[in-house]
Amino acid sequence: MRVNFVLSEVATGLRRNLTMTVAMILTTAISLGLMGTGLLIAGMISDMKEIYYDKVQVSIFLAEDVTEEQRAGIESRLESSPEVKSYIYESKDEAFERFQQQFSQQPELVENTPPDALPESFRVELVNPERYEVIKAEFPAGADGVDQVRDEGDFLDRLFSLLNGARNATIAVAVVQALAALLLISNTIQLAAFNRRNETNIMRLVGASRWYTQLPFILEAAVAGLIGALLAVGGLVLTKVLFVDRTLAGPIKAGIIPPVDWSAIALIAPVIAAAGVGLAGIAAYVTLRLYVRL
Amino acid sequence: MIELQHVTKLYPASSRPALDDVSTEIDKGEFVFLIGSSGSGKSTFLRLLLKEDTPTSGTISVNGKTLNTMSKWQVPKLRRTMGCVFQDFRLLRDRTVAQNVAFALEVINKPARTIKRVVPEVLEMVGLEGKAQRLPGELSGGEQQRVAIARAFVNRPLVLLADEPTGNLDPETSEGIMLLLERINRTGTTVIMATHDYHIVDSMRRRVIELNGGVLTRDQSRGVYGVGR
Numbered sequence: 001m002r003v004n005f006v007l008s009e010v011a012t013g014l015r016r017n018l019t020m021t022v023a024m025i026l027t028t029a030i031s032l033g034l035m036g037t038g039l040l041i042a043g044m045i046s047d048m049k050e051i052y053y054d055k056v057q058v059s060i061f062l063a064e065d066v067t068e069e070q071r072a073g074i075e076s077r078l079e080s081s082p083e084v085k086s087y088i089y090e091s092k093d094e095a096f097e098r099f100q101q102q103f104s105q106q107p108e109l110v111e112n113t114p115p116d117a118l119p120e121s122f123r124v125e126l127v128n129p130e131r132y133e134v135i136k137a138e139f140p141a142g143a144d145g146v147d148q149v150r151d152e153g154d155f156l157d158r159l160f161s162l163l164n165g166a167r168n169a170t171i172a173v174a175v176v177q178a179l180a181a182l183l184l185i186s187n188t189i190q191l192a193a194f195n196r197r198n199e200t201n202i203m204r205l206v207g208a209s210r211w212y213t214q215l216p217f218i219l220e221a222a223v224a225g226l227i228g229a230l231l232a233v234g235g236l237v238l239t240k241v242l243f244v245d246r247t248l249a250g251p252i253k254a255g256i257i258p259p260v261d262w263s264a265i266a267l268i269a270p271v272i273a274a275a276g277v278g279l280a281g282i283a284a285y286v287t288l289r290l291y292v293r294l
Numbered sequence: 295m296i297e298l299q300h301v302t303k304l305y306p307a308s309s310r311p312a313l314d315d316v317s318t319e320i321d322k323g324e325f326v327f328l329i330g331s332s333g334s335g336k337s338t339f340l341r342l343l344l345k346e347d348t349p350t351s352g353t354i355s356v357n358g359k360t361l362n363t364m365s366k367w368q369v370p371k372l373r374r375t376m377g378c379v380f381q382d383f384r385l386l387r388d389r390t391v392a393q394n395v396a397f398a399l400e401v402i403n404k405p406a407r408t409i410k411r412v413v414p415e416v417l418e419m420v421g422l423e424g425k426a427q428r429l430p431g432e433l434s435g436g437e438q439q440r441v442a443i444a445r446a447f448v449n450r451p452l453v454l455l456a457d458e459p460t461g462n463l464d465p466e467t468s469e470g471i472m473l474l475l476e477r478i479n480r481t482g483t484t485v486i487m488a489t490h491d492y493h494i495v496d497s498m499r500r501r502v503i504e505l506n507g508g509v510l511t512r513d514q515s516r517g518v519y520g521v522g523r
Binding site for chain 1 (some may be wrong): 323344365367369371372374375376377378384386397398400401402403406445449495
């Protein structure tokens with residue numbers, strides 16, 4: 001294979017079709033960027049699940065007027081319950097401390113909340129998180145110093161379904177964009193093949209192999225796909241530096257939102273690059289097979 | 295070397311066959327004129343030999359290989375044994391004469407060393423030794439056709455197919471092109487030339503195959519263009 005020949009064909013092709021090439025690169029970049037974002041959100045969701053689900057599944061909030069005895073009674077029942085894997089006690093002070101940390105970005109809210117406004121509670125991890133109803137029945141609300149029993153899993157489920165929705169929406173938009181990108185690639189390749197029909201006709205007549213004739217076009221698409229992928233990775237890096245690390249610094253520090261690590265981006269980058277190069281190359285190949293006589 | 299047996303070619307758009315039960319044989323080293331009016335099937339004849347198209351029925355073999363059963367990936371190999379020249383030259387306008395000729399070798403993966411050696415050789419043979427660095431647009435029609443012939447011949451094909459190679463040229467220039475084709479023929483290359491030009495056919499007295507509405511109506515060695523002309 002005469003590498004120089006093929007590469008110069010690729011460069012000429014990209015240059016001749018500059019506007020289409022730019023359009024192809026940009027749509028590919030947006031699509032891949034959204035795909036990367038979707039993957040990052042997915043990673044974040046699973047990190048968050050680890051943070052939250054592991055810690056707490058059921059909270060037993062104690063009544064204002066709970067007695068020492070009642071508290072000890074609840075504790076010993078938790079201790080002996082086969083449903084309970086572990087539990088921690090959170091006093092009013094601790095609850096307030098956690099509250100302060102969680103809402104450090106909203107100082108007015110913290111200021112307007114008196115330190116004793118938050119109830120003390122037992123945070124319980126169940127052997128089987130699905131068995132929440134059993135615990136709820138065991139500690140009826142309003143009796144024996146129990147104010148209410150709340151399934152944190154239920155709240156988390158709602159939170160995560162929201163995050164999952166965000167992820168799915170991002171990926172859906174990415175897929176639509178990818179479709180647009182594929183059609184653009186297909187169009188660009190048809191145009192490129194038309195522009196170079198003299199060359200390819202001669203190649204066909206003098207007996208150049210199909211592969212040799214097609215390769216410049218496929219590489220052209222693949223190069224555009226690669227540039228698009230690089231732009232997409234650049235976009236992810238910028239999003240991390242300018243948005244995630246700045247705007248979300250508070251909640252990240254407080255441990256509410258897991259940080260977006262460089263390692264996560266480094267893991268996603270090759271996936272994006274492979275997707276960009278692969279999809280563009282395949283789209284070009286299919287286009288040549290279907291529409292272009294080489 | 296080239297054999298057609300009862301070859302018929304029907305195009306979907308037309309009810310009349312482009313070629314109708316054509317059988318003939320062409321030996322290695324022959325010089326054959328393919329004549330007939332426009333639409334008589336000359337171009338279809340050449341296209342079928344190149345396997346640009348497949349016959350509707352009948353068999354074609356070139357160099358001992360049956361084209362009908364040839365798989366797609368073998369076609370480039372077949373075409374490497376054939377050179378093509380056209381009325382409209384089909385040169386790449388943005389490449390020099392030497393680059394145009396070299397292109398035919400580059401795309402079939404010939405080593406750069408070989409290309410460097412054979413391109414000047416073939417340019418000298420067609421009489422363009424001083425013009426290797428010119429662009430096609432700077433050359434006369436006759437010179438451009440010489441470039442096209444050089445490109446067709448540079449890989450030393452067994453067969454040279456020429457589709458009205460003198461169609462755009464004045465008689466004097468045409469004569470030069472014919473001398474060149476004869477010279478190529480003398481190296482052992484089979485030449486099949488489709489043409490309208492009866493002066494050329496009459497003066498060369500080579501084998502003539504005449505097609506008329508897709509039917510082979512005459513096959514005559516040392517023939518002239520029109521009987522009784």
